[in-house]
Amino acid sequence: MTAGxxxxxxxxxxxxxxxxxxxxxxxxxxxxxxxxVLVLDxxxxxxxxxxxxxxxxxxxxxxxxEVPEETAARAMFLGVEPDGVPVFTVEAPLPVLxxxxxxxxxxxxxxxxxxxxxxxxxxxxxHNWHRGHRYSPRTGQATTMDEAGWSRLAPAGERMWPRTxxxxxxxxxxxxxxxxxxxxxxxxxxxxRVPGELRFSCLAGYVEPGESAEAAVLREVREEVDVPxxxxxxxxxQAWPFPGSLMLGFQAVADPRRPVRVDPAEIAxxxxxxxxxxxxxxxxxxxxxxxxRLVLPRSSSIASFLLRHWLDGHC
Numbered sequence: 129m130t131a132g133x134x135x136x137x138x139x140x141x142x143x144x145x146x147x148x149x150x151x152x153x154x155x156x157x158x159x160x161x162x163x164x165v166l167v168l169d170x171x172x173x174x175x176x177x178x179x180x181x182x183x184x185x186x187x188x189x190x191x192x193x194e195v196p197e198e199t200a201a202r203a204m205f206l207g208v209e210p211d212g213v214p215v216f217t218v219e220a221p222l223p224v225l226x227x228x229x230x231x232x233x234x235x236x237x238x239x240x241x242x243x244x245x246x247x248x249x250x251x252x253x254x255h256n257w258h259r260g261h262r263y264s265p266r267t268g269q270a271t272t273m274d275e276a277g278w279s280r281l282a283p284a285g286e287r288m289w290p291r292t293x294x295x296x297x298x299x300x301x302x303x304x305x306x307x308x309x310x311x312x313x314x315x316x317x318x319x320x321r322v323p324g325e326l327r328f329s330c331l332a333g334y335v336e337p338g339e340s341a342e343a344a345v346l347r348e349v350r351e352e353v354d355v356p357x358x359x360x361x362x363x364x365x366q367a368w369p370f371p372g373s374l375m376l377g378f379q380a381v382a383d384p385r386r387p388v389r390v391d392p393a394e395i396a397x398x399x400x401x402x403x404x405x406x407x408x409x410x411x412x413x414x415x416x417x418x419x420x421r422l423v424l425p426r427s428s429s430i431a432s433f434l435l436r437h438w439l440d441g442h443c
Contacts, residue, residue: 135364137427137429137432138233138249138368138428139364139366139367140242141245141246141249141250143207143209143243143247144208145206145207150275150277151276156205159205160214160216162213162214163192163213164190164191164214165192165194165217165218166189166215166247166248167189167190167220168220168251168252169230170219171221172230174232174256175231176188176231177222177223177225179228180228181227183239184240185231185239186241186244187240188225188228189215190223190225192216199220202218203216203217204216204217204258204276205277206247206250209243215247217250217251217255217277233249234429237249237428238428238432249367250367252369253290253292254277256369256372257290258280264282264286269284270282270283271288290372292367292373292374294341294373294374295333295334295335295373295374296335296345296348296376297376297377297378297431297434298332298345298348298377298379299311299363299431299434299438300330300380300381301381301438302381305441307403308402308403310384310401311403311406311438312382312384312398312400313328313398314328314331314352314395314397314398315328315397315398316329316394316395319396326417326418326420326421326422328399328422329429329431330431330434331349333347333348333352341376341378342360342378345357345378346360351394352390352398353388353389353390353391354387355386355388356386359379361380363378363442364377364430366433375430377430410439
C-alpha cells in the first residue's frame, strides 16, 4: 500500500516468518521452550482468545507449558516476533483464562493491532489448509504434517505446500465525486435471508485458470450484472482464510445509465447507491432498501475497505 494510506484489515502483520527455520529441528525444539502459542479452537469456527476488557481486544497467547503434550506435538511454527520470541500455533480447545473471551477473526480482525491481526490471520489460514489436505489428491494416501506445519508429506514422498486461491473483488463506481457519486453493489443469491435486512457487497469471484485478475474483473462483472467496466485499478489485497483465498481488490468505472441485468443464480438483486447512502449506513444509520435496512460488509473484509476507500474519494 502507499505510505500513509490504511491497509485492509487482514493485510497487516509485524511477524518475521523466518522460513529457513522450518526445516531446522534443533532450532525449532529450542524455540518451543521459549515461545508464545496461539491456540485456535476448530470446533468453534477457529476462534481464539482475546481480552474481554478493555476494548479494543488484544489477542491472548499462552506459554508452551500451558499446552497439552499431545497437542504440542502438532504445533506449527508461525515466525518470530520483533522482540525475538518465536510464535507457534496449535489446534485445541481454548484454555479457560480469567479476563478473556473467545472471538472469531471476522468479528475482531479490524479491531486488532497489526501484530495481532497478522498472527490470527496466518494461524487460521494455516490450520484451514491442513484440514483440507489430509490426503494426497494424486494417490488418496494419508499425508502427515512436515516442515513445522508448512507442508504435508505422503508416504511415497509427494510433498504439498499451502496454497491460496486468488479471487478478485471490485467496487464498481460511476467516477463521480461528492455525495451523489454512485457505486454498484449486489446481494448474493446464496446469502441467507434475514427479515428486515438486505445485505449488499462488492462484486467478486475466483480468478479462473489462464486468466489475469483484471480479466476476471471484466468477466465477473459482465456475468453477474451484465455491465461493462473500464479504468480497472488495483487497490490492495488481503488474505481471506475462509478457507484459503487471497482477495485482490480493485475499483472500476461503469455507466449507471447502463441497464443492470443480474444472473439470478448468483445475484438476487443489484443496484446503485450514492456516497450519502453508503456513508450513512457505515455510520450506523438506517438506510431503506426495498423496505429493508441496508446491511454492508463486515469491517474486517476487504469489501468494507474498498467502500471506505471510495467513500473518502480515493478513486
